[in-house]
Amino acid sequence: MANASGRFIAIVGAVLLALLTSGAPVLAAGSDTLAQVKARGVLRCGVSDGIAGFSQQDASGHWSGIDADFCRAVAAATLGDANKVAFVPLRTSARFPALRTGRVDLLARNTTWTLLREGTLAVQFAGVLFYDAQAFMVPAKSGIRTLASLRGATVCVQRETTSESNLAGYSNANALDLKPLVLGSVTELEHAFVSGRCGAVTADTSLLATLRSRAPGGPSSMTILTERISKQPHAPAVRGDDHRWLVIVRWVLFTLITAEEVGVTRSNEAERVRDPIVARALVPDASVTATLGIDPGWTIRALKSAGNYGEMFDRNLGTGSPLKLERGLNELYRRGGLMYAPPMQ
Secondary structure, three states: OOOHHHHHHHHHHHHHHHHHHOOOOOOOOOOOHHHHHHHHOOEEEEEOOOEOOOEEEOOOOOEEOHHHHHHHHHHHHHHOOOOOEEEEEOOHHHHHHHHHOOOOOEEOOOOEOOHHHHHHOOEEEOOOOEEEOEEEEEEHHHOOOOHHHHOOOEEEEEOOOHHHHHHHHHHHHOOOOOEEEEEOOHHHHHHHHHOOOOOEEEEEHHHHHHHHHOOOOOHHHEEEOOOOOOOEEEOOEEEOOOHHHHHHHHHHHHHHHHHHHOOOOOOOHHHHOOOHHHHHHHOOOHHHHHHHOOOOOHHHHHHHHHOOHHHHHHHHOOOOOOOOOOOHHHOEHHHOOOEOOOOOO
């Protein structure tokens, strides 16, 4: 099996070369994304091509999921209206070129924050929206319960993801001789696994939970193995040449996390923000708002559009969703998780 990191670096280089030679409108350094969004009157947000709980379009055209809700929060903050979002579904291979060339203003698409990406693709990650980890899923009837039992198996994996390189590295390090069947989209990944073209499928645990929830034999027909082989912090990304836009997107996320920390929800924000301590936590200094070029009240607009982080999680991924995922690492730090926001003042 080829060296995983070398292969991924080659992919990154190919993407950059394609951007430079394709004639695509690569934005100049120092581009003003906020000004472009305001002039257009719409935030263009890159999302997945259909992952339940994160970004998925229903038959009526409505987008749901925690990534979709975060896009709405950014639109509410910057444009004053959570509905002023144009969702752009992107395959994995198209996500960074779409961001780099200005096809989208924000990428909120189950994307793992890595140094390789931030250091070579001219993008920056605003903060962790969802802590995930890579796992494996097998048919329950297979009787497989450990990764060691997969030795020599064919494993379905999505192309140009950290899952692909992690699979190769883990297989080599543990002499498992796993044979990757590389697919181009989530739909292809799902079909190949369900049809029996591979004995297991590997991806982020959240995606596996989505696939399990719609398995033809019901969720009980699939088993997600308990072992995890990587850290997968999913983070919204912006172009690396616009510091102001990065600050705005980052602090929309931190606002939603802070709101949960201080017990502010969509339904009680008007009352709770009267408390000076709560106001200090959620309302930025007027000079900061003026410097960023946003209308006052932007953090509260973001909160009212999506709810606090806990509300977003429960609605899309947790107890209020079909996935029923536990908060786990995505719980607030006070409750044993990793979610934590710096102070606003």
